[in-house]
Amino acid sequence: MGFTGRSTELDRLLPHLDPDKADRDALPLLIFAVTGMGGIGKTALAVETAHRARAKGWFPGGTLFVDLRGYDDAPVTADQAILALLDALGVRGTELPPTTERQYDAYRALLAEQQDRILLILDNASDPSQYLPLLPGTDHHRVLVTSRDRPDALPVRLIDLETLAPDDSVALVSRALHDTDERDDRPTREPDALRELTDLCGHLPLALQIAAAMLRRRRHRSIASLVAEIKETGDPTTVLDNGSRGTDQYGRSLVLRPVLEASYRRLPPDQARLLRLLALAPGADSGTEAVAALADLDEETALSLLEDLAATHLVTPVRDGEGSASVVRWRLHDLVRAYGVGVVAGDVELREEGEAARERVLKFYYRWADAADDRLRWLPGMAEPERFGDRGAALAWFDGERAGLVAAVGWAREERYADAAVSLAVCLSEYLGWRRYFDDWITVAGAAREAACRAGDRLGEADASDHLGNALGEAGRAEEAIEAHTHARDLFRAAGDRHREAIASNGLGIALREVGRVEDAIKVHTHARDLHRAADERHREAIAWNNLGNDLGEAGRAEEAIEALIRARDLYRAADDRHREAIAWNGLGIALGDAGRMEESVKAYAEALSIHEEFEDWYGAGQALQNMAAAHETAQRPADARACWLQAADAYTRGNAPAKATQARAWAAELD
Template sequence: MATADLPAVPAGFTGRKDDLARLMPVLDPSAESDLLVVICAVSGLGGIGKTSLALAAAHRAVRDGWFPGGTLFVDFRGYDEDPATAEQALIALLDRLGVRGTDLPQTATAQYALYRRLLAEEHHSMLLLFDNASDPAQLSPLIPGTDHHRVLITSRDRLTDLDARLIDLDVLKPEDAAGLVGRSLRLSDEGDGRAGREREAVGELAVLCGHHPLALRIAVGMLRKRRYRSIASLVEELRRAEDRTRALGVRPVFDVAYGQLAAEQARLLRLLSVAPTAEVSGEAAVALAGLPDEETFALLEGLASAHLVTPVSTGGEVRWRLHDLVRLFAAGMAAGGADLREEGDAARERLLAFYVRWAEAADLRFQWLPGMAEPERFTDRVRAFAWLDAERTGLVAAVQWAREERYAAMAVRLAGCLIRYLEWWRHLDDGITVARTALETTQRLGDHPGEAVAWNRLGMVLRSAGRPEEAIEACLRARDLFQDLGNRSGEACSWDDLANALAVSGRMEEAIEAHIRSRGLYQALQDRRGEGNAWNHLGATLQDVGESEEAIDAHARARDLYKAVGDLNREALAWTNLGTALGTAHHITEAIEAFTRALDIHRGFEDWLRVGGVLHNLAVAHELSHQPTEARAHYLQAADAFTRANAPNRAARAQSAARALT
């Protein structure tokens, strides 16, 4: 159990430079410390390489002469069925210190006293490496009472009850994982050049192993046995494996860790695995758990202490990530029986309801006008955008649940809430995915009104993605469906979107005709906001064909219609477009006035993205009127607005334009 000699560092140990850099200064006995006894505890998921790292650090320290008093090593077998107790370890340690037979005191109290006295009398620094501990009770009685020794502990759990420097060990970096495969293969056969020839396959193997050292070592063992087969063949087998954790031989590690969890912790681990992404926000975890916030966070912290989830701090918020192999294992447990599957399905419903609630609130904030009810939660557009940005990956992935009947209606509803945001922020691949999923689902359900809306939304995103011909086809499908349904408002909207797509494709005459058809339908419906949209978009198309004066008139009509219905947001957009048309017609003074009107409205809404855009336009207008000082000031203000809107690329471009004027 206890040895004076350190075990060897496992063959093939590689990487961990950053982790060694954190660990070595703590072990250095010459370093000053405020602690009575300097203890370092390395913790991490089973098989993550804690012992290998500890041994590598210990051997380096011994080589450098840091511990002339020697080393003591104890394997506590903390996660075996029969872990070592502190008393068992004590007797083994005393034996290594030369106390055995009749010299060994008869009582535990006397044995502990002798152990502490021997360490206190040993004036040369010693290193005590306590490996694979699971409980502070195994360790506390064995900690020396002097500060010139060092104690290094490894554990799967974060030993927060100890006054120790805690170092959490994560998986290997991708390049280190690949290096482990290549180095380990060459150790057994120096002529094995597969890793060098199949670099892409090595990278794929590392991903399938989750960059987990134990899984990688087991995979290397499999490759050694199949010496004359390619790495790619193993990659393909692992991809097809029903249970990759079992195929990689790491299932027993996870079984032990799972078996030691409290029932509520095990339940939350299963539920986290049914989330659409490996990383979720705290709010999303609460929705999955269906428990109060504090109870959920306590369970998450317990799972983090066991290294089954990893807390990730982003922008002041903590998110919770499952390692890929842990997620596969937990998903397998969640699918283990009818009751567990229903538990997971109910959790997905709760998460989807959470996503829909706040995505709808964010979308309503984008459309909000004075006099309307205030949307929940988001007091301005910036906060709405920030929430959508943080949750975007999960939101888009959750829409894919629409392919399952149980979630179809709510997932399509979620898709409708996201399109405006995804198109506005140019997440166009996600937008197309969301729109196509909604379309396929409404078609499968025979929901013709929903299908018409989905075709229209798909056309809008395809147009923004620079795929006008596909956008035109989608808008035509929407128009025809709306016509068949007798939905004249929907038909008017689809004509307008069709016109925009035709304009992007260069079919200007057809675009203008479609705008006019849309405008006529809106006029017949006495929908002044819709008519304003048609005029506004017609103005943009007229600008594109060089009809600046007609464009000015169209944007002015749109502005007046928006103003008549109290739609300040769209009025500001019309003022912006009017300013652009005036600038094109060389009416620079009037353009500046129009942009200024737009700026005042957008500032009133704290719509910093559009504030930045209008300030940029004002800067350009001042440049054209040979006012570089004013132009530079507006570029800098635009950069500030884009920064507030969390649009760093646009902020950088505005700052660059300002510097060009100095």
């Protein structure tokens, strides 16, 4: 199979092997190490580098290659390797020195006398003791080591390999099929299936080679059939190894699990335990604090173990920002994760250990999600939430942990974790709505509702159904939102919970208005207002007034809408809820415009815009600017309108609303 990808790594490595450059360097680097997880393509890169360097005439003395088999049950020792190297240099039979010490002396003497440069490749080393005695005693030659472990204690130039880029993965499989049979057009006919296959292989070269070999053997079957087989099994390593036969171009068996097994078995017990637990963690990656909770360790101990696992390339540090100090999260390769899950599943004690770990991380997530949610909902006069001093800190924590939080809520489908996961789902609604992650919001609320329903928790089911309605409504699925909110309202009403009946009614009314049932929306929001007023819930009453004002405006009752929205604004102001005050200002601007009071309308939008910018609510800012642009157009001020449209586009872009941003730019273009 031909060499594919790795152009960046070759560009880093090759110049250092250039003898002209080396002669100019005051301190030439003699040793280079290509490191990465098993199956990542270290040997392929080393050999390709050697071919290209030889083609340039840099190593006229040739290349010496030794496979140290460092991760086999019986690794090659340096004393064994020296015999192979001497043989390659022509020293054999009666010329071979009788003792190991003299063999090393003869080896170094030969290299010192050799005028033609030699490139020495010491492949698949697991420990420096395998290759340190083999280094030339001269700076004339160069050494290239490959290993799954970073030799951090040695002065070497490191080239850490990561998985292939998606396009390179596709090219690798396509080339493998074409090289066998140029008529094999499956990659062209099934591009989507091929990309999905490379994703399932985790873009790991060894897994891709195995998949390509299976496709070559199954030449009359589609790529999609292999994809379906892997997805049905749920473990790519099992399918690929069961279908694997033959060897690669280096004579090694095309098998995946033994490679992962060898790396795992070499780990000390504490590292092996952490790797197993990381395989069970929710989300694609985890922060150090979450890993510490998962493993029941203090954060410093967890960090040290993670760094050790990263040195073996079984865990990858994920950087957020520039510089070495920006590592904040840790990721397992998908196939390492699948292997770790399999290890746990096959042992009763490890399963119990894993279940306890999942309970710990759920408890950790709920504690801090609850505190972060309290901060997002905080108003003056409320108790200060734990840990998060401002909205920015709460949002940053949510942003970092979002994938894990959403995945953890998915555990609600298992009875053991249902209660904690449902509670966690409620804590995510405000954040997911704020960031406009509607798909995640629907997933989270749906999982919570299913879990509560299975458990017979009618109030929990109602709560989750109401959140689901909000998510569906924001995603533009108003009819489904009506169904979810109605279900929630009816459950709350049956339970005699008037407070939450009113909350569900507010969401229901919004969805009704979205489908054009304005009179029904007015009735529902009026009922919600009355329930909140009777309970002396002034802040909630403001929400109902705001919704009612929007309904009245939609019904063409502009003056009544203005009155309702002023009531909402004033109640929000009394509660010091600045963000919802901005929402009321925006609605008031629309109602004032409908009443022909355009200058007042523009001023209302400006008030809304100022507050939305204060909160960095860029979607809300985009709405205010969009409405302001329309008001300027009505007032025959096209230049002002165009400027507002362009500002709205920028705000929508920052607010994760690309479709809105595109539309705003189109409207601005119409005013050129």
